[in-house]
Amino acid sequence: MHVNTLILGAGAAGMMCAAHAGPSTLVIDHAKAPGEKIRISGGGRCNFTNMHTDPARFLGQNPHFHKSALSRYTQWDFLDLVDRHKIAWHEKTLGQLFCDDKATQIIEMLRAELTKAGAELWLKTALADLAHDGTHYKATLDRDGTRYSITACNLVLATGGKSIPKMGATGLAYDIAKRFGHAMTDTRPALVPLTFTDQRFSPLSGVATPVVAHANGTAFEEALLFTHRGLSGPAVLQISSYWAEGDEITVDLLPNRDLPNDLKTARKTHGKRNVTTAMTEVLPERLVSFLADDLALKGNVGDLSDKRIDEITSRLKHWTLTPSGSEGYRTAEVTLGGISTDQIDSKTMMSRHLPGLYMIGEAVDVTGWLGGYNFQWAWSSGVAAGQAIVAQT
Numbered sequence: 342m343h344v345n346t347l348i349l350g351a352g353a354a355g356m357m358c359a360a361h362a363g364p365s366t367l368v369i370d371h372a373k374a375p376g377e378k379i380r381i382s383g384g385g386r387c388n389f390t391n392m393h394t395d396p397a398r399f400l401g402q403n404p405h406f407h408k409s410a411l412s413r414y415t416q417w418d419f420l421d422l423v424d425r426h427k428i429a430w431h432e433k434t435l436g437q438l439f440c441d442d443k444a445t446q447i448i449e450m451l452r453a454e455l456t457k458a459g460a461e462l463w464l465k466t467a468l469a470d471l472a473h474d475g476t477h478y479k480a481t482l483d484r485d486g487t488r489y490s491i492t493a494c495n496l497v498l499a500t501g502g503k504s505i506p507k508m509g510a511t512g513l514a515y516d517i518a519k520r521f522g523h524a525m526t527d528t529r530p531a532l533v534p535l536t537f538t539d540q541r542f543s544p545l546s547g548v549a550t551p552v553v554a555h556a557n558g559t560a561f562e563e564a565l566l567f568t569h570r571g572l573s574g575p576a577v578l579q580i581s582s583y584w585a586e587g588d589e590i591t592v593d594l595l596p597n598r599d600l601p602n603d604l605k606t607a608r609k610t611h612g613k614r615n616v617t618t619a620m621t622e623v624l625p626e627r628l629v630s631f632l633a634d635d636l637a638l639k640g641n642v643g644d645l646s647d648k649r650i651d652e653i654t655s656r657l658k659h660w661t662l663t664p665s666g667s668e669g670y671r672t673a674e675v676t677l678g679g680i681s682t683d684q685i686d687s688k689t690m691m692s693r694h695l696p697g698l699y700m701i702g703e704a705v706d707v708t709g710w711l712g713g714y715n716f717q718w719a720w721s722s723g724v725a726a727g728q729a730i731v732a733q734t
């Protein structure tokens with residue numbers, strides 16, 4: 342069987358590419374259903390893009406690489422598509438757009454688009470063998486106990502990263518890219534909770550508080566959530582992408598709060614109040630109890646000197662911690678790093694040295710912030726490759 346384009350992976354990027362790559366496109370996936378990560382994303386409502394999509398909100402060794410694709414298929418283009426399919430959506434916070442109803446609507450939309458474009462989708466299909474004969478890609482596929490030999494002019498690697506292996510994540514795109522001479526950057530779990538081996542925060546499990554979390558010069562102001570094993574919540578997931586083992590993180594537990602002013606006022610008006618009680622006006626009660634010994638929070642507010650107030654404030658604004666690790670690929674939303682962008686053309690997503698080989702989505706060394714950015718990259722890079730294939734055919 343011969344196809345113009347064989348796409349490996351029917352996730353966000355692969356399906357979007359199939360919808361734009363023209364007829365004679367076959368997209369295969371080893372899973373029973375396409376777009377499984379879309380289905381579970383955003384708590385089942387899929388945070389499908391972000392209104393504030395901007396190249397600065399993506400990480401990768403080349404900070405310019407993703408600009409071209411993101412500017413040619415934007416968040417507004419994807420929103421148009423969502424509107425055309427009459428999928429109701431809302432902005433939750435910070436420009437994050439979610440389906441009102443179910444994430445599966447996005448999967449149905451992509452399936453409809455790829456079918457309309459004339460592409461075929463084979464599920465429960467494994468790649469048994471792959472070679473390039475100088476002109477064509479030759480793939481051996483196993484589907485329902487039958488072997489198929491496929492030749493293709495174009496091969497698109499869209500099998501994503503390593504996060505959530507239980508959902509079928511494999512390193513297939515990395516292995517094939519390496520085999521065809523592409524370099525890899527270091528990969529590690531990102532958008533992932535951070536852990537502490539001593540489980541010191543287990544008494545605080547379930548407590549959430551607004552913070553500014555800092556790691557290696559980058560900061561995010563969002564909620565922090567304590568867990569049995571460590572720290573989570575959007576602020577921590579965001580900085581996890583900027584954190585590496587051994588690094589410190591600093592947490593400002595008092596964003597937008599003027600604690601010195603609050604305590605100095607309380608000193609006048611409620612001088613007999615316990616310091617810990619006064620602190621619960623500002624921080625969750627369980628967190629105040631947890632910090633009380635370390636910060637020597639005792640006595641009455643009326644007895645606090647200005648110097649002591651400044652000391653307490655400074656400790657709470659610069660709470661420095663060294664996580665021992667992260668929850669790893671088991672729960673990470675994305676993989677940081679991947680196929681190096683050095684040898685990929687940023688306009689077409691095609692290999693610079695092997696014509697017809699395209700790499701898109703999370704498999705590539707482009708990682709977005711939390712908040713719909715990673716799907717936007719999947720859509721934009723998928724469209725870039727699809728359009729380039731049509732232009733070349």
Ligand SMILES: Cc1cc2nc3c(=O)[nH]c(=O)nc-3n(C[C@H](O)[C@H](O)[C@H](O)COP(=O)(O)OP(=O)(O)OC[C@H]3O[C@@H](n4cnc5c(N)ncnc54)[C@H](O)[C@@H]3O)c2cc1C
Binds near residue numbers: 354388717
């Ligand atoms: C729990 C969770 C929630 C998330 N929520 C959001 C969110 O709300 N917003 C957002 O922007 N991003 C979110 N993300 C990140 C987002 O899902 C990914 O960045 C995006 O799916 C990447 O798209 P992709 O097509 O490159 O890879 P994927 O969507 O992972 O697709 C890869 C496909 O390749 C298939 N595959 C893998 N290996 C093989 C193989 N060997 N053979 C055949 N097929 C294979 C897989 O089955 C899969 O269908 C979330 C991720 C997780 C894990």
